[in-house]
Amino acid sequence: MKEKPWQGRFEKATHEEVEKYTESLSFDRRLYRYDIEGSMAHCRMLAECGIIPQDDAERIIGALVEIRQEIEEGRFVFDPSFEDIHMAIEHALIKKVGDIGGKLHTARSRNDQVCLDIRLYLRDVIGTVRKGLADLMAVILDLAEKYTDVIMPGFTHLQHAQPVSLSHHLMAYFEMFRRDEERFSDCLKRVNILPLGSAALAGTTFPINMELTAHYLGFDRVTRNSMDAVSDRDFLVEFLSASAITMMHISRMAEELVLWSSPEFGFIEISDAFCTGSSIMPQKKNPDVAELMRGKTGRVYGNLVALLTVIKGLPLTYNRDLQEDKEPVFDTADTLISTLRVLTTMLPEIEFNEERLSEVLDDGWVLATELADYLVSKGLPFRKAHHVVGKIVGRCVKEGKKLTDCTLDELKGFDEHFGEDVFNVLDVRKAVERRRSAGGTAFSRVIEAVKEGREHVRRLRESLSGDGRR
Amino acid sequence: MKEKPWQGRFEKATHEEVEKYTESLSFDRRLYRYDIEGSMAHCRMLAECGIIPQDDAERIIGALVEIRQEIEEGRFVFDPSFEDIHMAIEHALIKKVGDIGGKLHTARSRNDQVCLDIRLYLRDVIGTVRKGLADLMAVILDLAEKYTDVIMPGFTHLQHAQPVSLSHHLMAYFEMFRRDEERFSDCLKRVNILPLGSAALAGTTFPINMELTAHYLGFDRVTRNSMDAVSDRDFLVEFLSASAITMMHISRMAEELVLWSSPEFGFIEISDAFCTGSSIMPQKKNPDVAELMRGKTGRVYGNLVALLTVIKGLPLTYNRDLQEDKEPVFDTADTLISTLRVLTTMLPEIEFNEERLSEVLDDGWVLATELADYLVSKGLPFRKAHHVVGKIVGRCVKEGKKLTDCTLDELKGFDEHFGEDVFNVLDVRKAVERRRSAGGTAFSRVIEAVKEGREHVRRLRESLSGDGRR
């Protein structure tokens, strides 16, 4: 066990159980890259401001570069008795450069240091997520382009409602993921701020230049209040919340993929490479990946609840409870990034069964609204027209026949406004085509939407082509 | 029981239990104002586009104005057998103007209508919340100005850490609420979009002009995909999430008010008008309001979980599950708005006990960092200086004396760098003053922060002076 940096006033060594219970190295070690990046910027600033000699700064930075390399090459020993990644790296630093290594911690505390690390980490994660969303949107556009011409029943209440373009259905998800990207972008505004220099909680007495450190690290600005800076974890909650909403969307798409893969629906066939079988039933081909995506929504919701619970009712400023902030965020980031990637890879491997889609439209129920609209065009108020068509449908159901099977005479029996031209509206393709209102399912509208979407993704990717920062 | 608008194809009447189970009028009636506002805009647009005669439109709008007045004057009878507020109003409309009332529902469905209503409602709520946050920030600035000169122990782990300006502590909350306001403002971008015209799910065949309706209602734009438009509830989840974070902040402040009111802390006295007593213990004066604020955080978290759960795994597009979207949002809005108002009213009624704050600083532990910094200024690396001071503290604790009681000789016994000038740093006021880094607690920094904050609130209020829309 190493001596603690704060051992001075303590008489007893930390209890072994406590070491294990309170250590965070086992999970915060993944922040090493950000910890070193932050330390190097801090060190440069300290030297620039004349707080530490330039020579010392160079030796420190050189040693940090070495440490990073050792970690990346797997040669670094993470001794669990160091409480956290900050201590593990500082200890290695001092071993390399001796006492001057101790100067690095001038004008900072672990309280602001860990906030810096997690902000750097999250900035990267958000960049990756936004790129992942851009890729997913691009794949949806591909599918939408491929299936522009295919008609399927649009559902409400999992009942056939009105015919829609399959592309239109897919583009609904495009919109969801587009909003998700916006939310991550908004969140980034509150992430990309430098807290380092807030020190333990009150700021520091050393004549530091936080703007300079912010500049080195690409931050938009510095925090405005040191006490807030070391206890603020809003940006993490906001990230978890944006992730929860994204997973909520993915869970909806996954639900549909599962439904559509069922023998009863039979709308799609997912490639063997994205399905698994059963250890006991040789015929099974299961849409496991989609199910698992739906399931993983649970853990992301849970992570959000976890962090909200942790922070509720905490007095200012830093409290050790806040150590519990990292694992839910890491787990969410990993889940979200991998889910986006797998979904993006899987979608092009899905074949829609156009024949089946056409078949399920065959009974014509989805055209009932057309009939009602037809009557409105003949002068009936909508409410009345609706009622008449309801009666017709009721009769058809009873007699087990399709809506399109009705003769003109039969229709006239319900309302005399029906004329020969009614059969023109009893056509799913026309029904789709006629819904030309903004955002409607008309083929022309969908083609426009895909085009506008392409342009959006192009611009987004351009803006992300740097390092994912705004 | 009224006949349902969709009764046509049904043979059996709705079961009475089902009526009760599925009705939403008991809670969605509070949307009446938005439902009517939306209907009037829709009606104007329909007439403008020649879909209904101008005369009919005028009669409809006239009747809607009457209905609104009846509701506001409590003369309107909400018959629970109408499923929802939309039906209740439409029924009243038809009673007033006859069959032409049925024309209002042309080119829309309840699916897009309810989305419109809730967006109008939420836009108002967000305006109120942002104003409430501005008021709260203003009150915090007043307090910060009042107590600029007062010093208190800054806490980490609920232990004395370093001395800070009381104003600095208060301004940490200012920052939190400032971010909250930003989040609501970001959310508004995704709220202030018109869905009406998406109809049931696929758009409408009528030649409507959604941009016109959007213009009438002050929306930024129209939705891009009709299927998404009727099933999207993201903006509600996002509102709940922003509210949860705001309540999280309030719960932290409430926790501190409760702590500080305890006899052991004794930092503050809350006015009698904001405390309650006990039915059995005559001496009790309880900070109930702060406790209740902290407690109400629970319901807001719960509401967020509720809606996330509802939407998870729902296939497109509208499903009746979504009816469960309103109550959590209403309850959250009510809770948040009233909590902000009560907190804003209570804060000026709190007196800080300056004597007590000074007393608890008396043992000087909060100056330990100053001693360490002193040694650093004499050339010791920080880590070493920290260790020396730790030993001094340990000795003082053991001997039951204050840090400021140590003689120079005693200090020299621990490290020979100590000199007569050490006693200059052993002063809480100087300790505060010396933390001049950006966002630090130095009095000058805090005064700057208050000034900048005033300017921010002024600009924010200006931008909100209209109707709360961006």
Added chain:
Amino acid sequence: MKEKPWQGRFEKATHEEVEKYTESLSFDRRLYRYDIEGSMAHCRMLAECGIIPQDDAERIIGALVEIRQEIEEGRFVFDPSFEDIHMAIEHALIKKVGDIGGKLHTARSRNDQVCLDIRLYLRDVIGTVRKGLADLMAVILDLAEKYTDVIMPGFTHLQHAQPVSLSHHLMAYFEMFRRDEERFSDCLKRVNILPLGSAALAGTTFPINMELTAHYLGFDRVTRNSMDAVSDRDFLVEFLSASAITMMHISRMAEELVLWSSPEFGFIEISDAFCTGSSIMPQKKNPDVAELMRGKTGRVYGNLVALLTVIKGLPLTYNRDLQEDKEPVFDTADTLISTLRVLTTMLPEIEFNEERLSEVLDDGWVLATELADYLVSKGLPFRKAHHVVGKIVGRCVKEGKKLTDCTLDELKGFDEHFGEDVFNVLDVRKAVERRRSAGGTAFSRVIEAVKEGREHVRRLRESLSGDGRR
């Protein structure tokens, strides 16, 4: 505004906003019956123990009876300036009987009084829930009996797995609700305990007899620690958790009802009386009730999270945060009880489409396991047999033919163990019949299960025939 019972030491009146913010009368008034029941028992005990004169007790009880009647007949005025139901009733009491009414509050506090009320309330609720579960189980047994002979595909991953008896599928839900009832019964053990006499937190100096009060009220025992007694809300969390699990089960059944109602599945037809239509699409018949049940799961989950959040980190004993305990419990109880009732009423109104169930089994995929088991019976290890049948299935899928279409020669081409007798196992009825392991789907097993289930419900109802208490 009424003078508060604790006004003595206060100089300022409660702020009007605070009155509104802290009042609970608007929701705790529904506890009136329990509050009065508890007060009457307390009063009898006080008199029995000689703490108040018998005469006073009689007058108090008489007045309480009157008050209860006034409330039940709607003649009681709930003045919101009374903080809560306890104060409202006590005030009415004192108005009726004068100063001696003040004696009722001897040896108790609102802290223990509210705990008593909510325990009495919850005991009733649990009784109702358990009866509701018994009724639901009985209805499932009816259906299971009705459809014993019907075969359907058993699903895993929403894919056809193996044929099962429809009754077997239904009886899976029977098991879930049976466990739910057990959990409520376990919870009741921790509800049915008397806290009254714990007073504010420390017990009382009056020589009360809590066992006597417990006896009057039908409690199993009295609480063991007064401080725990006034701050314990575990039993509410436990109730919310048991309710969440029950709603989780209902959400699964609801999901299946929605799926099965879709045109693609077409397994069931729900009676018109339990469906609703669309205001725009005349053909729609939506399984709204099932969807809403699934959706209401969200609010119950949210309520659980709300209360867990409220209690987390509260120091002993009573804190005002705990006032937030009631609404989530009331809302959950109302939701659960009405959902159980509606589900129980709806289930018998569902018709299964036996023809359709048979049709979807027709391709024979569900018999693949039978083929594998056949090969095992001929000596192949299971893993090998599985592989062979997998190959056969793959070929059939490719050639677009059914498993039952394969000739013996074709089968032999995959493995020579196949013989003429293989066609005996290619039969869904036999496949069901042969699964005779404990809890298996064999008809005989299911009939047994239904019989045992009947007996269970009979015994349960018997035990609940009293007042719902254990």
Added chain:
Amino acid sequence: MKEKPWQGRFEKATHEEVEKYTESLSFDRRLYRYDIEGSMAHCRMLAECGIIPQDDAERIIGALVEIRQEIEEGRFVFDPSFEDIHMAIEHALIKKVGDIGGKLHTARSRNDQVCLDIRLYLRDVIGTVRKGLADLMAVILDLAEKYTDVIMPGFTHLQHAQPVSLSHHLMAYFEMFRRDEERFSDCLKRVNILPLGSAALAGTTFPINMELTAHYLGFDRVTRNSMDAVSDRDFLVEFLSASAITMMHISRMAEELVLWSSPEFGFIEISDAFCTGSSIMPQKKNPDVAELMRGKTGRVYGNLVALLTVIKGLPLTYNRDLQEDKEPVFDTADTLISTLRVLTTMLPEIEFNEERLSEVLDDGWVLATELADYLVSKGLPFRKAHHVVGKIVGRCVKEGKKLTDCTLDELKGFDEHFGEDVFNVLDVRKAVERRRSAGGTAFSRVIEAVKEGREHVRRLRESLSGDGRR
């Protein structure tokens, strides 16, 4: 990559991303012991029932013993391309004994196998948790015995309410943990049931004897419905819920330890071995362990929400979403068990500062109820007595003097019933002693409670002395 056991009907190999996304071996490998235990019992049963030859069974069991040893000695290679622990072990088995290893999977499926494993695992965990709770209760009893004679202010609203015995306060936690243990014991009834033999979902055609397997494994009974058996995860949710309540209790105790450690309270001193310091402030001694316990409540709440979310709305029977059941349970079990252990180790290392406890009682406010009770004994109704004392308190606060400083004349000025004997009740020790109601704080009551508690723990430990099963 290994060939999958279900590769038969598949043409394409699983996509590499899918392998990684869907594998569970990285976390379910910790179930190895239970998987092997279950397989051995299954194998014995198969042989006993004549389904496989006795010789084969012996070879299989022998190989399983070897595999277990290899795993325990770290010699087993967990190849991630095996999807899960079941496949990894079966593959190793077949490598050892050849084709007959394939016979082990007769009459079972991974669906029932994983349910068995997790039930065996959870049974062990519950045993450990119950023992951990017994140990914690024992330590609380020790403290309660040690401090029977110490008086502290009892708090409501974090204000001094009435004096209580410190032991009484501690025994409130005893009651909480006692209920927690009860809940885990109730949960165990629903865990300790054998699902193996339910096979994929429908039971098996092999003539197995599930009761025999249950007997070998120490289960109370076998599941009653195979479809329920493979999709039931209630017992996991119930475990998570019981854990959440336990952590809720721990968070309350932790909150108090943090509060009491603050300089303002100063009620306790936690041993150096259970505190940590600051990297920047040499004087800090932080109650980190208690803070972290409070914080870890968040993750346990989150895990509960995660699993509830996963299962909501899933159709029968097994769906891959359910793979997400394990990590929240593992994380909760690890968190709960370690937290219980650390808390049990830490509690005896806490010293209460009796002098400080006595000092904070000195102002006498906690005796206000005594004064009121005194007036009741002189004939005033309680409400009136309360009011009089409120006035006295108000005056004392204003004049800055203690309640015990009032002279008889001053008291008489408020109410003439005061007599010389009033000074007898103005004594905290007497105030404690007089609260002799059941569960009250009187010393005699507390001593009784500790004694009864000892007996309870003794009996509990006895019942747990076996293997943690009921």
